[in-house]
Amino acid sequence: MIQDAFVMTRANNRIINVSNRLPVSIRDGQLVKSSGGLVSALEGVQRTGGGDFDLQWIGWPGGAAEDTDDKDRLTQQLKDEFGYHPVFLSDEEIEAFYHGLSNSSLWPLLHYNPTYFNYQHNWWQTYEKINACFADAVDDAAQEGDLVWVHDYHLMLLPKMLRERRPDLRIGFFLHTPFPSYEVFRCHPKRQELLEGLLGADLIGFHTFGYLRHFRSAVLRLTGRESDIYTIRHDETETHIGVFPIGINWTGFEQALGSDDFQATRERFVNDFKDKRIVLSVERLDYTKGIPKKLEAIEKYLESNPDRRDNVVFILIAVPSREDVGEYAQLKENIELAVSRINGQYATISNIPVHFINRGVKFDELCALYAMADVAMVTPLIDGMNLVAKEYIACQENHGGVLILSEFAGAAQELFNAVMVNPYDVDGMAWAVGEALDMDDALKRRQMEPMRRLVVEKDSKWWAKRFIQSLVSATDQPPRDAVKRLDGQTLMKFAPSAKKKALFLDYDGTLRGFTVDPAKATPEPALLAALSALELRTDLDVFIVSGRKGEFLRQHLGRFNFTLIGEHGYAYKRRGGDAFELLNPDADLDWMPTVREVFDLYAASTPGTHVEQKRSAVVWHYRAADPEFGQWKAVELIGHLKEAIANVPAAIAHGKKIVEVSSQQINKGMAVERFIHETKYDAVLCIGDDQTDETMFRHRSHGAVTIKVGPGTTDAEFRLSGPEQVHHMLATIAGMKELASSV
Numbered sequence: 171m172i173q174d175a176f177v178m179t180r181a182n183n184r185i186i187n188v189s190n191r192l193p194v195s196i197r198d199g200q201l202v203k204s205s206g207g208l209v210s211a212l213e214g215v216q217r218t219g220g221g222d223f224d225l226q227w228i229g230w231p232g233g234a235a236e237d238t239d240d241k242d243r244l245t246q247q248l249k250d251e252f253g254y255h256p257v258f259l260s261d262e263e264i265e266a267f268y269h270g271l272s273n274s275s276l277w278p279l280l281h282y283n284p285t286y287f288n289y290q291h292n293w294w295q296t297y298e299k300i301n302a303c304f305a306d307a308v309d310d311a312a313q314e315g316d317l318v319w320v321h322d323y324h325l326m327l328l329p330k331m332l333r334e335r336r337p338d339l340r341i342g343f344f345l346h347t348p349f350p351s352y353e354v355f356r357c358h359p360k361r362q363e364l365l366e367g368l369l370g371a372d373l374i375g376f377h378t379f380g381y382l383r384h385f386r387s388a389v390l391r392l393t394g395r396e397s398d399i400y401t402i403r404h405d406e407t408e409t410h411i412g413v414f415p416i417g418i419n420w421t422g423f424e425q426a427l428g429s430d431d432f433q434a435t436r437e438r439f440v441n442d443f444k445d446k447r448i449v450l451s452v453e454r455l456d457y458t459k460g461i462p463k464k465l466e467a468i469e470k471y472l473e474s475n476p477d478r479r480d481n482v483v484f485i486l487i488a489v490p491s492r493e494d495v496g497e498y499a500q501l502k503e504n505i506e507l508a509v510s511r512i513n514g515q516y517a518t519i520s521n522i523p524v525h526f527i528n529r530g531v532k533f534d535e536l537c538a539l540y541a542m543a544d545v546a547m548v549t550p551l552i553d554g555m556n557l558v559a560k561e562y563i564a565c566q567e568n569h570g571g572v573l574i575l576s577e578f579a580g581a582a583q584e585l586f587n588a589v590m591v592n593p594y595d596v597d598g599m600a601w602a603v604g605e606a607l608d609m610d611d612a613l614k615r616r617q618m619e620p621m622r623r624l625v626v627e628k629d630s631k632w633w634a635k636r637f638i639q640s641l642v643s644a645t646d647q648p649p650r651d652a653v654k655r656l657d658g659q660t661l662m663k664f665a666p667s668a669k670k671k672a673l674f675l676d677y678d679g680t681l682r683g684f685t686v687d688p689a690k691a692t693p694e695p696a697l698l699a700a701l702s703a704l705e706l707r708t709d710l711d712v713f714i715v716s717g718r719k720g721e722f723l724r725q726h727l728g729r730f731n732f733t734l735i736g737e738h739g740y741a742y743k744r745r746g747g748d749a750f751e752l753l754n755p756d757a758d759l760d761w762m763p764t765v766r767e768v769f770d771l772y773a774a775s776t777p778g779t780h781v782e783q784k785r786s787a788v789v790w791h792y793r794a795a796d797p798e799f800g801q802w803k804a805v806e807l808i809g810h811l812k813e814a815i816a817n818v819p820a821a822i823a824h825g826k827k828i829v830e831v832s833s834q835q836i837n838k839g840m841a842v843e844r845f846i847h848e849t850k851y852d853a854v855l856c857i858g859d860d861q862t863d864e865t866m867f868r869h870r871s872h873g874a875v876t877i878k879v880g881p882g883t884t885d886a887e888f889r890l891s892g893p894e895q896v897h898h899m900l901a902t903i904a905g906m907k908e909l910a911s912s913v
């Protein structure tokens with residue numbers, strides 16, 4: 171299935187899957203299959219390999235490099251037999267990268283557990299180093315234009331590292347855990363670096379919309395990058411984001427359910443648990459899975475239902491996990507204590523209520539348990555998705571079981587018919603056990619059938635196909651606007667000659683970067699140097715075209731022999747002149763008091779915002795407001811204004827952290843028009859960064875060189891990334907002799 175999508179869109183049929191663990195482990199020199207949620211899901215992807223399509227996999231094969239003899243032979247074997255490329259880790263690296271940074275700092279925060287958070291700077295250094303080793307491994311294995319799919323929190327720096335090394339690759343990242351609220355994620359000392367690392371990807375996927383929403387919020391607050399529901403904009407490109415709920419490896423389950431081994435195991439278990447009702451739970455022994463609270467609920471249920479103590483069995487399979495991390499050892503001890511307390515209290519001569527199995531079971535045993543259990547109790551405190559919930563449903567071929575599901579699992583977003591519980595509410599969970607055990611058969615079937623259809627259809631292949639298709643289309647799309655990089659050849663038009671040339675330069679965001687306090691955005695030395703050099707060129711007329719008031723321009727740029735155009739073209743002062751004149755003295759500004767009133771209302775109700783009154787415009791500034799609240803109120807304000815100014819000659823612009831209403835009879839484009847009509851220029855350059863500058867860019871069609879500064883859609887022909895590049899361009903123009911150098 172993946173093949174189809176892939177072959178249709180690309181000439182090169184290779185996907186490089188990168189995850190911390192390979193789906194096999196090296197034990198005693200032999201290759202053994204490893205288990206876990208990610209491996210289970212990706213097995214489906216791997217199975218579609220072969221034929222037209224080639225899946226490579228890069229990851230750690232488990233164990234310490236020191237303990238692996240004959241690495242060369244194993245590397246060769248992994249490559250030849252499976253298309254796997256191992257990244258070996260030393261004992262020290264496993265400690266710092268895997269147990270340390272990944273599982274003791276990232277895992278707790280991603281799962282809302284700052285109290286379990288631990289951090290050491292050397293862990294971070296090793297995390298950077300190992301991510302770089304993975305980048306090297308991908309670099310070695312990847313051919314031009316390959317798709318690279320990076321998985322999970324162990325490799326959050328990898329997308330950026332790869333982007334820097336190999337701009338030709340198409341990079342996707344999928345996070346298998348939740349992405350928490352910004353308030354929790356911000357606890358991480360390296361929060362910014364982690365986000366920047368991820369933003370190297372072309373596409374980032376999450377299990378649920380909630381995680382995506384938190385991610386967007388963290389990106390906005392920590393990096394200032396704005397986004398819409400599908401994309402995060404940055405420098406000259408964008409990162410796509412999307413929701414891709416993972417599915418189970420249905421092919422594997424389907425095969426198992428049809429096998430003799432499964433039938434035999436199932437019969438054996440049915441016989442073992444004759445006359446008993448089974449409530450099953452399966453999970454890694456992890457504090458996120460909520461096992462202690464589940465045991466409290468079981469205890470409560472047994473306490474309040476003495477008549478059930480003889481015939482209900484709770485089978486708890488808790489697969490050992492991260493036993494080297496202190497919190498996990500403590501958790502295991504607490505669980506063992508609770509289990510023996512419950513069994514001591516509620517065992518009868520004919521029944522032991524809790525069967526606690528602290529190891530993995532074989533796959534056919536797992537399937538048999540899923541198929542025969544009357545109830546599955548999946549009650550994590552938080553879980554990215556939880557495949558066990560879906561696997562249990564898939565094995566309910568006769569639709570006779572009931573799923574109790576935590577509303578804090580990603581799976582709860584899809585499995586609406588489960589008996590939903592709050593895993594912190596012990597009484598509620600105990601009640602749900604009774605409800606599930608006593609549910610009538612017709613209702614069970616009605617609830618189970620649609621859920622089973624969903625998990626069987628939307629399996630891991632479906633999931634992988636959707637992700638890969640989205641990555642292909644994200645990277646196949648031409649940039650939203652075909653903006654070129656500015657080249658030296660274009661700038662040649664401004665090389666010294668007898669003919670006159672004009673430069674129309676916006677100020678904020680173009681000549682000067684933004685500051686929280688606009689009054690502090692005064693010209694920096696690099697800009698002053700470039701402008702001084704330009705001033706010496708007698709064949710160049712320079713115009714500063716800004717939204718600022720004339721006085722600000724006079725104070726900070728008045729020393730140059732330039733024409734200053736303030737308030738988006740409302741007032742201008744000619745070079746050499748003294749006073750500011752009006753561009754259009756007859757403009758109708760009667761709408762202004764009404765707009766001002768609306769703006770004042772928003773300033774009063776949005777902390778950190780203020781109104782700036784200009785002569786031909788009113789501006790609401792929200793740069794210092796909470797970024798999300800500011801953005802939200804800006805959208806609301808625009809809606810409000812649209813009604814208020816429906817029939818007047820005024821226009822609304824949503825610029826960078828501002829909303830502005832200005833006269834339609836005055837704009838920067840009209841100012842440019844006035845001056846290029848007065849003087850016949852041989853070449854014209856217009857440069858600016860926001861929406862108000864777009865009115866200047868319409869002169870592109872008359873041969874002007876138009877340049878957009880920063881990201882975003884534009885009508886300009888060229889793009890520069892920020893003020894630094896603009897300074898460099900101006901210095902280049904100023905210093906031109908006969909031949910241009912490149913920017």
Ligand code: GDG
Pocket residue numbers: 205206207208210211346347416452453454487489529530531532533536553554555556557558559561
């Ligand atoms: C992470 C996220 C997300 C379990 N016990 C046995 C066994 N398993 C298999 C299950 C299942 C997998 O392990 C567990 O997957 P989960 O999704 O429940 O949980 P995590 O391991 O925490 O996985 C999670 C997942 O990644 C995928 O994105 O859903 O939220 O935390 O497939 O069947 N398999 C066998 N014996 C066992 O005893 N054979």
